[in-house]
Amino acid sequence: MAKKNKKSTISVGVIGSGSFATAIVKILSGNCKTIHWCVRSEFVKGVIEQRKHNPNYLTTVTFNTRDLSISTDINEVVEACEIIILATPSIYLSDALEKMNCNYSDKLFVSAIKGIIPKHNDIVAHYLRDVFKIGFRNQAVIAGPCHAEEVAMERLSYLTIAAAEDQYAETLKDLFSSSYIKVNTSNDILGNEYSAILKNIYAIGAGMANGLGYGDNFQAVFVSNAIREMKVFLDAIYGELPRDVNESAYLGDLLVTAYSLFSRNRNLGNLIGKGYTVKSAIQSMSMVAEGYYAAKSIYETATEKKMKLPIINAIYNVLYEEKNVEKQFAKLTNKLT
Amino acid sequence: MAKKNKKSTISVGVIGSGSFATAIVKILSGNCKTIHWCVRSEFVKGVIEQRKHNPNYLTTVTFNTRDLSISTDINEVVEACEIIILATPSIYLSDALEKMNCNYSDKLFVSAIKGIIPKHNDIVAHYLRDVFKIGFRNQAVIAGPCHAEEVAMERLSYLTIAAAEDQYAETLKDLFSSSYIKVNTSNDILGNEYSAILKNIYAIGAGMANGLGYGDNFQAVFVSNAIREMKVFLDAIYGELPRDVNESAYLGDLLVTAYSLFSRNRNLGNLIGKGYTVKSAIQSMSMVAEGYYAAKSIYETATEKKMKLPIINAIYNVLYEEKNVEKQFAKLTNKLT
Numbered sequence: 001m002a003k004k005n006k007k008s009t010i011s012v013g014v015i016g017s018g019s020f021a022t023a024i025v026k027i028l029s030g031n032c033k034t035i036h037w038c039v040r041s042e043f044v045k046g047v048i049e050q051r052k053h054n055p056n057y058l059t060t061v062t063f064n065t066r067d068l069s070i071s072t073d074i075n076e077v078v079e080a081c082e083i084i085i086l087a088t089p090s091i092y093l094s095d096a097l098e099k100m101n102c103n104y105s106d107k108l109f110v111s112a113i114k115g116i117i118p119k120h121n122d123i124v125a126h127y128l129r130d131v132f133k134i135g136f137r138n139q140a141v142i143a144g145p146c147h148a149e150e151v152a153m154e155r156l157s158y159l160t161i162a163a164a165e166d167q168y169a170e171t172l173k174d175l176f177s178s179s180y181i182k183v184n185t186s187n188d189i190l191g192n193e194y195s196a197i198l199k200n201i202y203a204i205g206a207g208m209a210n211g212l213g214y215g216d217n218f219q220a221v222f223v224s225n226a227i228r229e230m231k232v233f234l235d236a237i238y239g240e241l242p243r244d245v246n247e248s249a250y251l252g253d254l255l256v257t258a259y260s261l262f263s264r265n266r267n268l269g270n271l272i273g274k275g276y277t278v279k280s281a282i283q284s285m286s287m288v289a290e291g292y293y294a295a296k297s298i299y300e301t302a303t304e305k306k307m308k309l310p311i312i313n314a315i316y317n318v319l320y321e322e323k324n325v326e327k328q329f330a331k332l333t334n335k336l337t
Numbered sequence: 338m339a340k341k342n343k344k345s346t347i348s349v350g351v352i353g354s355g356s357f358a359t360a361i362v363k364i365l366s367g368n369c370k371t372i373h374w375c376v377r378s379e380f381v382k383g384v385i386e387q388r389k390h391n392p393n394y395l396t397t398v399t400f401n402t403r404d405l406s407i408s409t410d411i412n413e414v415v416e417a418c419e420i421i422i423l424a425t426p427s428i429y430l431s432d433a434l435e436k437m438n439c440n441y442s443d444k445l446f447v448s449a450i451k452g453i454i455p456k457h458n459d460i461v462a463h464y465l466r467d468v469f470k471i472g473f474r475n476q477a478v479i480a481g482p483c484h485a486e487e488v489a490m491e492r493l494s495y496l497t498i499a500a501a502e503d504q505y506a507e508t509l510k511d512l513f514s515s516s517y518i519k520v521n522t523s524n525d526i527l528g529n530e531y532s533a534i535l536k537n538i539y540a541i542g543a544g545m546a547n548g549l550g551y552g553d554n555f556q557a558v559f560v561s562n563a564i565r566e567m568k569v570f571l572d573a574i575y576g577e578l579p580r581d582v583n584e585s586a587y588l589g590d591l592l593v594t595a596y597s598l599f600s601r602n603r604n605l606g607n608l609i610g611k612g613y614t615v616k617s618a619i620q621s622m623s624m625v626a627e628g629y630y631a632a633k634s635i636y637e638t639a640t641e642k643k644m645k646l647p648i649i650n651a652i653y654n655v656l657y658e659e660k661n662v663e664k665q666f667a668k669l670t671n672k673l674t
């Protein structure tokens with residue numbers, strides 16, 4: 001990647017047209033001359049070009065279309081850019097990337113995705129490394145806490161950008177910083193990605209507790225145990241870095257999701273807690289909550305590495321082993337402190 | 338204190354008739370034969386004895402009055418008991434205790450108070466030690482997270498009981514444990530007391546942010562910075578103990594208060610954030626929020642010890658230095674990460 005001289009000269013592409021992708025394009029549009037935006041369909045492309053807003057997500061955000069180069073062809077976008085920001089839902093990433101056949105070896109891939117690739121049962125960083133041979137040095141991660149809806153309203157939000165190379169983290173910091181976005185940098189790529197994934201599982205658990213009728217006192221205990229459990233996982237998987245899990249990218253992201261009434265993950269858990277079967281709870285949602293896939297993958301990783309993660313175990317048992325949610329939580333309450 | 342043979346034989350007194358005192362009497366009434374309850378007035382005593390509930394707080398909780406020995410005389414209660422639980426609002430503790438002229442040297446004093454004694458500008462543990470010569474070995478602290486209203490509904494809650502002596506902590510654990518109360522024990526008396534006080538100040542700040550229009554993304558960042566700042570304070574004041582601030586008594590208590598829409602402290606901050614003057618915000622509340630007094634005392638302690646606590650400083654500046662809340666928070670946002 002070339003060293004940037006001026007903000008606007010770096011060529012940046014965004015893959016995805018969901019709410020977080022749209023928020024990212026909004027943020028970048030203040031700092032980049034042109035954003036190459038790979039959207040899902042000609043329909044979406046057409047609406048943005050003609051009506052200047054995404055037809056489906058953050059529809060109140062208006063774009064200056066002169067700043068955008070919109071395409072449905074990932075190769076066109078990747079070829080044009082030095083930095084490629086991946087912002088599809090995790091379940092659609094492989095569909096998008098597997099069409100990529102251009103040369104991307106010198107590009108920086110930045111994941112804003114918070115979930116497991118279901119087909120590979122693994123995190124994005126590993127998927128990019130194993131399937132596309134994109135090493136960690138050419139990767140970065142954007143972590144929250146950041147509801148896209150608040151970005152649309154320009155409410156002050158903090159992002160954390162993790163990259164192995166400090167210069168990449170700094171470049172991305174400049175691209176993302178604005179009056180309403182402050183950026184922290186980090187070298188903890190895997191820790192940031194895993195914590196963003198784990199927090200979705202804990203949000204399912206917070207929803208289950210709520211659906212079962214546990215109150216605010218318990219919710220606070222649940223979250224305080226969840227962040228400790230997250231630390232156990234992160235230290236076991238990737239413990240070499242000094243890492244304070246109370247930083248915004250870890251605890252903050254957990255809080256914004258576990259306490260949000262709008263989180264899909266929390267809502268899935270809430271339905272199950274209220275007595276819906278897992279299948280019917282999933283069917284009632286327009287899109288599967290990312291924590292559902294994450295629970296399986298994280299459970300398997302934790303089991304393989306012999307970690308003790310009582311919260312993850314309880315949630316996994318309910319989601320995949322047809323265990324009774326009320327009983328699982330009754331047992332879990334004895335393991336929390 | 339005698340070693341207990343049977344739960345019901347330990348003589349326990351509760352000082353205070355507010356909501357948390359009432360919740361504590363409810364909890365203890367399942368485990369103690371008689372609870373000596375020192376209430377504020379003959380009226381309160383009369384209503385509880387005749388109607389079996391507190392006239393002012395947690396009125397849905399019904400007591401078996403055969404289990405209660407109610408008095409308005411603190412000496413009568415202290416003389417009768419081995420364990421005295423202090424559960425008045427912090428601003429009324431000195432009024433209650435300064436009437437105490439019986440011999441209390443062999444008693445265990447347990448503070449369930451989460452605030453500064455305004456007249457002494459200090460925490461309860463220091464006040465008991467300095468004014469009443471009650472050493473830390475004869476003290477214990479009950480920490481949350483625990484909204485009294487949820488205890489009334491018997492929603493599962495976790496308490497942490499801190500005592501210098503393990504045997505006291507275990508005795509208290511037995512007295513407080515029930516189907517809806519789980520008890521953790523700790524030796525960190527001062528850390529538990531200070532964190533319960535600090536969280537009220539941070540809840541004022543969370544309210545200010547909300548009143549100013551900051552959103553959920555910011556709130557999560559604010560709380561994640563607050564717990565790190567709390568750790569700085571606790572380590573500086575009393576760093577000898579190994580202490581994980583992510584345990585329920587620290588982080589959990591902060592969460593239940595900072596995210597509660599019913600917290601007096603959060604509400605005070607919210608009014609100020611919305612543009613009320615500090616004076617008018619305080620006047621509009623039926624009772625002063627404990628974090629208001631705490632902010633002054635903690636700020637002074639921090640200044641004396643040269644700690645850097647940007648959140649406490651900002652809140653102190655607004656509450657006591659007539660600084661503009663919007664500007665203080667605008668500056669603060671640059672210090673958070």
